[in-house]
Amino acid sequence: MAAIVSPTPPQRLALAREADAADWLAGLPALVDTVLARWELTAERVAEPGGRTSMTVLVRCADGERAVLKLCAPGTPAGLEEAALRRWDGLGAVRVLRSLPEAGALLLERLHGETSLRSLPEAKAMLEAVSAVRRLWVDPGPGDVFPSVAERTGHAVPALRAAVAGEAGPLAEEALRLRAELVADAREHLLLHGDFRQGAVLASDAGRSPWLAVGPEPVTGERAYDLARLVRDRLHDLVASPGAAAVTRRRVKRLADSVEVDPERLRGWTLFRAVESGVRSLAAGRRAEGELLLECAGWL
Incomplete structure (x- = not known):
């Protein structure tokens, strides 16, 4: 059985992990070999750049079927991802072929990882994303095994409270206020992708759909929460365009209208999620990224 030429974790993954994940990173090559042997897979190559919390290997099954082996870092919700993908059962999302929960391993159908909705013109990409x-x-x-939006966003509350005293103070305070109002008046209980954006929708030749979602961080809650991450898609392009603030506010209105959600709830979740991500980026030393996210939140 063929082995990977170099099973070294992608640099993006290595840089993103904290010190307590060092043992997992060091053991990744052996873990890959173990799962390959157990499932009789032949590895082709490690996908680059890969995710920040998982390593993806393109493989072939014993019957020649092309697939993807995804190994999730400790602390990432591999079990929840599998549960969501099995619930969708290929309707709008990639299919799970096999799983090994104790190893954080998922065998997924192969999509065109190099082609996401970001390859389309902006207007077309947004239409396909909503679909x-x-x-x-x-x-x-x-x-139901999935955390609620209230539970998921609650983890960010301590960091946002701490940020109130810093440079992100007014925005952090507003984000906390909006979250409290939104979760107190929860209106829907649907399974959500949780990290839905254009880059998480890949081209497919599976026949059931030309575009399928990958990499969910599933939660239950209202649709506006899922759309909120999509509002700030292609943020660097937004910043470079004239009237970025007005363009972003129009996005909120158009996306809300397209699925008939309250635009004010979508605005609120978009602001909260941008501030939460911005504060987290600043804390991780990614200052340019953090400042850009906070600027986006300020437009709302």
Whole structure:
């Protein structure tokens, strides 16, 4: 059985992990070999640049089927990702072929990882994105195992409270206020992708859809939360365009209208998610990224 020429974790993954993940990073090559042997897979190459919390290997199954082996870092919700993908069962999202929960390993159908919705012109990409995300908004099903939006966003509250005293103070305070209002008046209980954006929708030749979602961070809640990450897509292009603030506000209105959600709730979740990401980026030393996200939040 063929082995990977160099199973070294992608640099993006190595740089993103904290010190307590060092053992996992060091053991990744051996883990890959173990899973390859167990599932009788032949590795082709490590996908680059890969994610920040997972390593992806392009493989072939014993019957020649092309697939993707995804190994998730400790602390990432591999089990929740599998549960969501199985709930969708290929409707709008990639299919799970096999799983090994104790190893954080998922074997997924192969999509065109090099071609996401970001390859399309902006207007077309947004239309396809809305079409794709609509198919994911389903009932969580029996034995709902997914965290709620209130639970997920609650983890960010301490950092935002601490940020109130810093440079992001007014925005952090507003984000906390908006979150409190939104979760107190929760209106829907649907399964959401959780990290939906153009880059998370890949081209497919599976036949059931030309575009399929990958990499969910599933939660349950309202549709406006899922659309919020999409509002700030292609943020660098937005900043470089004239009237970026007005363009962003128009995006909120158009996306809200396209799926009939309250534009004020979408604005609120978009601001919260931008501030939360901005504060997290600043704390991680990614200052340019953090400042850009906070600027985006300021437009709203």
